Amino acid sequence: MLAMLRRKRVNRSWAGDIFLFLILAAVGYFMAMPLVFVISNAFKPINEILKFPPDFFVHHPTLTNFSDLYHLLAGSWVPFTRYIFNTFFIAILGTALHVLIASLAAYPLAKRRFPGRGALFGIVVLSLMFSATVTQITNYMTMSWLGFLDTHLAVIVPAIGSSLGLYLMKQFMEQIPDSLLEAAQIDGCSELRIFWSVVMPVVKPAWLTLIIFSFQGLWGAGGAAGSMYIYSEQLKTIDYALGQILAGGIIRTGPSMAATLLLLTVPILIFVLSQSSVIQTMSTSGMKD
Structure with a gap:
């Protein structure tokens, strides 16, 4: 045992660790630059925002952009809290239903054998080729036929049927050993109990990742959906x-920068809170037959 530990230590060198750290630091720096630039712009006065070439960091930070944004929103005839409620309602409900329905549909595709199983999964994979822009007209016609136009359901229902979640959950569930499910059946568990108490805890990395992607997509989908599906101001x-x-116009560039920062805050917070759980479950949920 001691010989194995010594062998592992010999394989690690300080030079290699430093080189790896420098590479990761450089990649992290370039990934963080856009976010730092957005934060810096939110606190810049208008003369620094319009400066060319622009400065990366703010020199004279101010809260004027946020106060101007507040006064602009206060002048709207629909309360600003209503817009916030609509956004959270669509993002939270759409994400929860998407994760639940995608998981329920992925379980039989991954762990049960039935006629047409391969064809169904082939359709799911094929649907990944089409972007949301390609399916906008079809979605609009479907939502109109269902009577969901000018309601929040017009945004939530298409998000629930996204094939990405089904594909992701199915691929993760296929890694679960069949012996684990058979043991649960021998213990008298029903299919629903196996799904909820055995399968879902094992694939926790998958649905945590899916929550991040689904929430971020719905959080930023309101602009396009507001112009296509939702017409009432109180529902936007x-x-x-x-x-x-x-x-x-250009006079509102400062409040626009502040608004951009506020819109990014919630998705980033969701990602930060979920990232540790994803990494932890990725490293501790490996299972073998």
């Missing part, structure tokens, strides 16, 4: 409302 989301309020 925060990013659509901010886009309309801030479309007032």
